[in-house]
Amino acid sequence: MQLQFLGTGAGMPSKDRNTSALAVKLLEECGSIWLFDCGEATQHQILHTTIKPRKIDKIFITHLHGDHIFGLPGFLSSRSFLGGEELLTIYGPKGLQQWVEQTLKLSNTHVTYSIAFVEVEEGIVFEDSQFIVRAMPLEHVIECFGYRIEQKALPGELLIDKAIQLGVPKGPLLGKLKVGYDITLDDGSIVLSKEVTSELKEGFTVTILGDTKFCSNAITLAEKADIVIHEATFDHSTIELAAQYGHATNTEAAKVAQLANAKYLILNHISARFLKSDLIPFLKEAQEQFPNTFIANDQTQYEWRQHQLHEL
Amino acid sequence: MQLQFLGTGAGMPSKDRNTSALAVKLLEECGSIWLFDCGEATQHQILHTTIKPRKIDKIFITHLHGDHIFGLPGFLSSRSFLGGEELLTIYGPKGLQQWVEQTLKLSNTHVTYSIAFVEVEEGIVFEDSQFIVRAMPLEHVIECFGYRIEQKALPGELLIDKAIQLGVPKGPLLGKLKVGYDITLDDGSIVLSKEVTSELKEGFTVTILGDTKFCSNAITLAEKADIVIHEATFDHSTIELAAQYGHATNTEAAKVAQLANAKYLILNHISARFLKSDLIPFLKEAQEQFPNTFIANDQTQYEWRQHQLHEL
Ligand SMILES: [Zn+2]
Ligand SMILES: [Zn+2]
Numbered sequence: 001m002q003l004q005f006l007g008t009g010a011g012m013p014s015k016d017r018n019t020s021a022l023a024v025k026l027l028e029e030c031g032s033i034w035l036f037d038c039g040e041a042t043q044h045q046i047l048h049t050t051i052k053p054r055k056i057d058k059i060f061i062t063h064l065h066g067d068h069i070f071g072l073p074g075f076l077s078s079r080s081f082l083g084g085e086e087l088l089t090i091y092g093p094k095g096l097q098q099w100v101e102q103t104l105k106l107s108n109t110h111v112t113y114s115i116a117f118v119e120v121e122e123g124i125v126f127e128d129s130q131f132i133v134r135a136m137p138l139e140h141v142i143e144c145f146g147y148r149i150e151q152k153a154l155p156g157e158l159l160i161d162k163a164i165q166l167g168v169p170k171g172p173l174l175g176k177l178k179v180g181y182d183i184t185l186d187d188g189s190i191v192l193s194k195e196v197t198s199e200l201k202e203g204f205t206v207t208i209l210g211d212t213k214f215c216s217n218a219i220t221l222a223e224k225a226d227i228v229i230h231e232a233t234f235d236h237s238t239i240e241l242a243a244q245y246g247h248a249t250n251t252e253a254a255k256v257a258q259l260a261n262a263k264y265l266i267l268n269h270i271s272a273r274f275l276k277s278d279l280i281p282f283l284k285e286a287q288e289q290f291p292n293t294f295i296a297n298d299q300t301q302y303e304w305r306q307h308q309l310h311e312l
Numbered sequence: 313m314q315l316q317f318l319g320t321g322a323g324m325p326s327k328d329r330n331t332s333a334l335a336v337k338l339l340e341e342c343g344s345i346w347l348f349d350c351g352e353a354t355q356h357q358i359l360h361t362t363i364k365p366r367k368i369d370k371i372f373i374t375h376l377h378g379d380h381i382f383g384l385p386g387f388l389s390s391r392s393f394l395g396g397e398e399l400l401t402i403y404g405p406k407g408l409q410q411w412v413e414q415t416l417k418l419s420n421t422h423v424t425y426s427i428a429f430v431e432v433e434e435g436i437v438f439e440d441s442q443f444i445v446r447a448m449p450l451e452h453v454i455e456c457f458g459y460r461i462e463q464k465a466l467p468g469e470l471l472i473d474k475a476i477q478l479g480v481p482k483g484p485l486l487g488k489l490k491v492g493y494d495i496t497l498d499d500g501s502i503v504l505s506k507e508v509t510s511e512l513k514e515g516f517t518v519t520i521l522g523d524t525k526f527c528s529n530a531i532t533l534a535e536k537a538d539i540v541i542h543e544a545t546f547d548h549s550t551i552e553l554a555a556q557y558g559h560a561t562n563t564e565a566a567k568v569a570q571l572a573n574a575k576y577l578i579l580n581h582i583s584a585r586f587l588k589s590d591l592i593p594f595l596k597e598a599q600e601q602f603p604n605t606f607i608a609n610d611q612t613q614y615e616w617r618q619h620q621l622h623e624l
Pocket of ligand 1: 010011020065067068211269
């Protein structure tokens with residue numbers, strides 16, 4: 001699983017940080033990419049990556065502030081120009097669908113693919129055989145959601161030597177055992193799937209939070225997550241301002257990760273108020289609370305590999 | 313008068329050319345800037361200039377295609393963040409006001425200044441003591457306007473030595489003569505304003521056209537203009553495609569400038585199909601028809617000085 005930050009700023013673009021967007025490549029094999037938020041010029045940021053807009057098949061919007069959605073109409077239009085033909089599903093708060101449809105209509109934009117909209121409410125917003133995505137409301141100045149992506153447990157591997165030792169012939173019976181069926185051999189003996197497969201492998205969990213004050217739902221969504229991406233618009237010295245504006249600080253984000261027993265924290269949605277040199281103490285302050293903390297930067301990529309987070 | 317091209321591409325942003333926007337600084341003295349079109353990431357382009365968003369007090373939109381308007385909500389929001397307090401007037405086709413208002417409402421964007429909307433129709437869309445702006449419809453796939461900005465003639469200068477020679481005393485009578493009044497001296501002799509002032513100085517005319525096929529209204533708007541900014545999405549080899557998509561070629565733009573007896577032509581809205589190396593023959597082809605032709609590039613600036621166009 002890879003995370004590619006496309007915009008890590010707050011409120012307004014700056015030369016260093018664009019407005020919010022994060023691309024998540026869940027599995028190398030399937031090639032599909034999910035986008036979380038789509039601030040203005042997200043498509044411009046994508047021009048500087050290897051991401052193909054047509055590969056993005058789900059967009060999750062946390063909330064309707066401009067710095068999280070104003071890039072959506074342009075992205076949708078360009079995805080069409082660039083040959084996107086597959087269904088795109090957009091998950092987001094009430095009101096998003098109407099605005100997107102009105103905007104495409106007004107601008108006479110006819111896209112070459114279908115768009116499905118899912119109006120997000122608390123609960124499961126997506127599930128297939130591999131993943132489950134849950135949403136919960138956060139505490140911002142407008143309705144805002146956090147998302148938790150859980151990869152389902154992976155089937156164990158077939159212990160082929162052991163199966164052959166028990167008399168299973170090479171061929172289709174091995175396949176049955178691998179996917180969980182018990183079998184009976186010609187000699188009447190029974191071989192249980194669990195005898196000849198390793199244990200289920202736990203999947204990863206990544207929690208992507210929209211703009212929020214320090215709040216309990218953030219902790220719930222981040223519970224034992226491998227990676228938590230939390231906004232940090234303010235630092236500890238401006239903690240009162242943070243709450244007032246519906247935002248969190250670096251140390252509050254760290255506290256969420258700590259209370260949730262998460263494994264890694266990435267600070268995101270960083271105000272342009274912080275200069276590059278400010279970010280060293282900014283990060284240190286968070287790490288004092290929660291050591292496994294990173295700061296997201298535009299165009300940085302992370303990979304989840306062997307239960308560890310690697311910055312690429 | 314200065315022109316600063318912020319986006320010179322067609323349809324979609326590329327690494328080299330952003331979607332449409334052009335900043336026009338009419339007069340050094342007044343400091344106000346007019347923006348023509350506002351494609352996505354226009355505010356990002358502005359970050360790389362000395363332009364202050366609050367100095368932009370008029371925005372003229374040619375048409376409602378996404379590559380000409382999707383940067384408007386983000387620009388309006390940031391102009392507010394950055395301390396804009398003065399009235400902003402937006403001129404554009406029917407439907408623009410409703411979309412802007414809905415978008416600001418949906419995204420809970422409260423700007424610190426007032427926005428006035430003027431729904432553009434053929435005719436005079438703006439006039440004050442110094443400038444007059446006329447609009448005419450062009451021929452595109454949707455309603456699209458071209459704008460012609462005429463600076464009004466400037467009063468001649470007072471020939472002070474000549475006035476004194478004729479017996480005019482230093483003082484308020486000189487001021488009267490300067491602004492056009494004839495005066496009677498104490499000895500009964502009459503001094504005519506035109507005797508002691510130089511001739512009216514003609515102002516400049518700049519024509520800024522939206523997306524269009526080769527069309528007669530473009531020629532009318534460009535009539536004897538000092539500078540004509542015309543789209544050139546295609547080149548001469550693809551002239552049939554151009555008309556089919558409601559666009560023009562480099563040579564058609566040159567023909568408009570030629571038939572209009574314009575002074576200078578700037579080709580704009582250049583397709584990403586043309587590589588950098590293609591632009592040399594692309595320009596040459598137009599110059600064969602109309603020698604005083606330039607190609608607009610993102611962030612290039614032009615200055616109108618002493619009746620000539622200078623690239624800065
Ligand atoms: Zn935000
Ligand atoms: Zn266009």
